[in-house]
Amino acid sequence: MPDRPPPKPPTRAPGRVKEVTSASNPLVKDIRALAQKKHREETGLFLVEGLKLVIDGLDAGWELSTLVIAKAASDNPLLAKTAARAVASGADVIEASAKVLEAITRRDNPQSAAGVFRRRLASLGEIDLSGKAVAVVLDRVRDPGNLGTVLRTADAAGASGVVLVGDTVDPFSLETVRATMGSIFAVPIARAKEAEFLTWRSRIKGLVVGTHMRGETDYRAPDYGAQPVLLMMGNEQAGLSDALAETCDVLVRIPQAGRADSLNLAVATGVMLFEARRGVLAL
Ligand code: SAM
Numbered sequence: 513m514p515d516r517p518p519p520k521p522p523t524r525a526p527g528r529v530k531e532v533t534s535a536s537n538p539l540v541k542d543i544r545a546l547a548q549k550k551h552r553e554e555t556g557l558f559l560v561e562g563l564k565l566v567i568d569g570l571d572a573g574w575e576l577s578t579l580v581i582a583k584a585a586s587d588n589p590l591l592a593k594t595a596a597r598a599v600a601s602g603a604d605v606i607e608a609s610a611k612v613l614e615a616i617t618r619r620d621n622p623q624s625a626a627g628v629f630r631r632r633l634a635s636l637g638e639i640d641l642s643g644k645a646v647a648v649v650l651d652r653v654r655d656p657g658n659l660g661t662v663l664r665t666a667d668a669a670g671a672s673g674v675v676l677v678g679d680t681v682d683p684f685s686l687e688t689v690r691a692t693m694g695s696i697f698a699v700p701i702a703r704a705k706e707a708e709f710l711t712w713r714s715r716i717k718g719l720v721v722g723t724h725m726r727g728e729t730d731y732r733a734p735d736y737g738a739q740p741v742l743l744m745m746g747n748e749q750a751g752l753s754d755a756l757a758e759t760c761d762v763l764v765r766i767p768q769a770g771r772a773d774s775l776n777l778a779v780a781t782g783v784m785l786f787e788a789r790r791g792v793l794a795l
Contacts, residue, residue, distance in 0.1 A: 524602025529595070531583065531607045535615035539606060543578065543616050543628055549682050558631050558684035561617050565694050566627035567594060572697040575630040576603040580616055583607040585624040594625070603627075631684045634700035636712045639673035641740040646671050646788045648781060649709070651756050652678040652747040659683060660691020661778035662745075667695035669785040670792065676703045677756065706755060713759055718742060722752055722760030723784060725774055731764040731784060737791035743784050748777050 532539060545551040546559045557577055560569060567590075570576060579598040581591055586607055595605050606612075613622040639647050648666050653659050659681055666674050680703070681688065689696050704712065713720065718740035723731070744760055746752035757763060766775060766783055775783070786793070 527599045527602050527604040529599060529605045529607065532612050533609040535612050537612070539578075540608075540612055540615055543580065543626075544618075546628065547618070547686060549685065552631070552682065552684055556630055557628050558689065559616070559686055560627050560629060560689050560696070561619075561625075561686070562623040563591060563594060563625040565689075565697075566598075566625050568694040569627060569629050569697045570594070570597060570601065574632065574697055576601060576627050577630055578604045578606060578628040580606045580608050580613065580626045580628075582613055582622075582624040583609060588624065591624055598627075634673060634702045636675065636702050636704055636709070638700060639675060639702055640700075641672065641716055641718055641742065643740065644737060644792055646736070646741045646743060646785065647673045647675065648785065649675045649677055649742055649744045649756075650680065650777075650781075651745065651752050652750070653680045653745075653777065654748055655777070656681050656685050656687035657691045658748065658776070658778045660688040660693075660696075662781045663688070663692045663699050663701070664695040665778065665782045665785060667692075667698045669782075669789045671699065671785060671789075673700040673702060675709065676701065677709045678706050678753075706753065710755065710759055713742070716740075716742060720744065720759065720761045721784075721788070722746075722757050722763045723780060724752055724757055724763040724765060727763035727765035729762050729764045731766045732787060734762055734764065736788040741788050743781070743788060745777060745781050745784070 546557060552558050576598055581595055585591055598605055616626055641647060648671055663674060683701050720742045721734055722744040744752060744756055
């Protein structure tokens with residue numbers, strides 16, 4: 513029997529194009545409000561800056577709600593093509609004055625485009641832990657730049673997802689999205705309370721590696737290639753909670769020279785990810 517075609521995503525009616533010249537326009541106010549976590553949570557929307565990121569999001573199949581483009585640059589062929597693609601996908605397009613784009617992006621020299629996308633979170637069950645998959649767990653990550661850099665690094669290393677445990681910074685804040693450089697659209701992100709995570713973890717078949725300043729195993733020692741791996745990274749100040757550290761199969765440490773107490777969280781995650789994926793990544 514032939515394979516069934518994949519289900520088609522629901523189609524939306526084409527969007528509309530509007531010109532907006534005043535920063536006090538309600539549409540602009542709504543987009544500006546996405547700087548607040550509360551408003552992102554209520555609407556399920558988030559803002560990305562720059563044409564490249566908008567195209568990344570569209571290419572990855574994320575739902576674009578509104579595209580804002582600089583009216584002055586609307587004859588740029590790629591911008592015009594993206595605007596047409598956005599309208600066809602059901603998004604509204606705002607042709608904005610420079611002042612409006614400055615207000616939306618809160619920058620003096622704004623990019624020529626910004627996009628409002630519908631956010632997506634994965635469930636824990638959607639994080640792939642089969643074969644040689646490697647996923648990252650972040651305990652109570654607090655710094656938006658760190659989270660964005662971890663997402664970008666996880667994407668580059670081919671990680672299957674990032675799980676945010678406990679009270680964490682919002683992955684869809686403007687600062688985090690900026691730091692991902694587009695990887696926000698590439699890496700599945702799940703969020704869980706610690707207890708919920710521990711229940712999920714108890715069902716995982718694979719190696720759970722915790723990184724810890726008091727780890728007694730060199731980070732290069734575990735056999736990362738033999739089974740799926742969960743890499744657990746601690747909070748910037750407090751490290752891994754006791755409950756999370758206790759659930760690990762092994763606690764590893766990256767040896768350090770010099771006077772620094774520890775590595776930055778995102779740097780440590782990069783070192784761990786590329787070690788864990790060494791057998792899979794080859795030039
Ligand atoms: N004061 C914290 C502590 O004692 O755990 C330092 C936390 S460090 C800034 C943030 C996280 O990065 C750590 O919890 C750990 O996951 C990882 N990390 C940083 N340096 C590390 C190292 N040398 N070895 C293993 N993990 C490290």
